Amino acid sequence: MNIESFREYCLSKKWAEEGFPFHNSVMVFKVMDKAFAFTDIERLPPRASLKCDPTLALELRERYSAITPGYHMNKIHWNTVEFEGDVNNEKIKELIDHSYDLIVKSLSKPQKAKLSDNE
DSSP states (O other), X not given: OOHHHHHHHHHTSTTEEEEOSSXXXXXXXXXXTEEEXXXXXXXXXXXXXXXXXHHHHHHHHHXXXXXXXXXXXXXXXXXXXXXXXXXXXXXXXXXXXXXXXHHHHHSOHHHHHHHHHTO
16 A cells, blocks of 8 residues: 555545644544544655554554554554555555544544534
8 A cells, every 4th residue: 555545545534634733744634633543654665553452453463564553652552554564455444444433433422423414
């Protein structure tokens, strides 16, 4: 996966927005102002940090050499995935979906209602 296809997939999620709140090269994807993905668009090889269930995070790190504890993130809840490693594009999309779903689950009732009102 490359940065552009990663960006397109993240933005395909409902209410997803991108921004550069930290640095002009760190792209952050949010839903209802809560981040679900981070990537440094200048870093090679490309990689992204994605939120993950803690138990699954450990399993993924054991299974894939390209998945490591979240870079500059809470190592329990975030993984960093290198795009040119042993994780295929479909799995990366699953991990983006998982991250997005975890954030949506954590939204307040009014935020969830707003999200579902606009389906």
